[in-house]
Amino acid sequence: FTQGMILPITKDQSLKVQEGSNSLPVSVVAKGPSNGGNGSTSAGLRVPTVKITMTQEFQCRVEDLYSVLTEPAKVQVFAGNTAKVDAIKGGEFLLFDGNISGKFLQLEPNERIVQHWRCKDWPAG
Numbered sequence: 168f169t170q171g172m173i174l175p176i177t178k179d180q181s182l183k184v185q186e187g188s189n190s191l192p193v194s195v196v197a198k199g200p201s202n203g204g205n206g207s208t209s210a211g212l213r214v215p216t217v218k219i220t221m222t223q224e225f226q227c228r229v230e231d232l233y234s235v236l237t238e239p240a241k242v243q244v245f246a247g248n249t250a251k252v253d254a255i256k257g258g259e260f261l262l263f264d265g266n267i268s269g270k271f272l273q274l275e276p277n278e279r280i281v282q283h284w285r286c287k288d289w290p291a292g
Contacts (some may be wrong), residue, residue: 230277248262248263253271254271267284
C-alpha cells in the first residue's frame with residue numbers, strides 16, 4: 168500500500184527539500200548485461216526523509232490500550248488480521264500479513280511503548 172509514496176531520484180535530478188528535513192542516501196547496485204555482467208555500478212540515489220512525531224488521544228483506560236498493543240490475541244482483533252507479537256524489550260512483531268514488521272525498543276507497562284517499525288516494501292536502511 169506504500170508503493171509510489173517514496174520515489175528515489177538520481178543525482179542528476181534536482182530535489183527540493185524543506186528546511187529542517189533530512190534525506191537518506193541509498194545506493195542502488197546494478198549487475199548483469201547492462202554493465203557487461205562483470206561487477207556492480209552504484210547509481211547514487213537519495214530518498215527524501217522526514218521525522219514524524221505523532222500524538223494520539225484514545226478514549227479508553229491506559230491498561231486497555233497497553234494490552235491491545237502488546238497481547239497477541241488482542242493485537243489480532245485490533246488489527247483485524249493475523250499478527251505475531253513478542254512484547255518484550257527487543258521482541259519483534261509482524262502485522263497485516265507481514266506488511267508491517269518491527270521491534271519493541273521500550274516497554275513500561277501501562278506507561279510507554281516505543282517501537283521501531285517499517286513497511287515491507289520500503290527500501291532497506
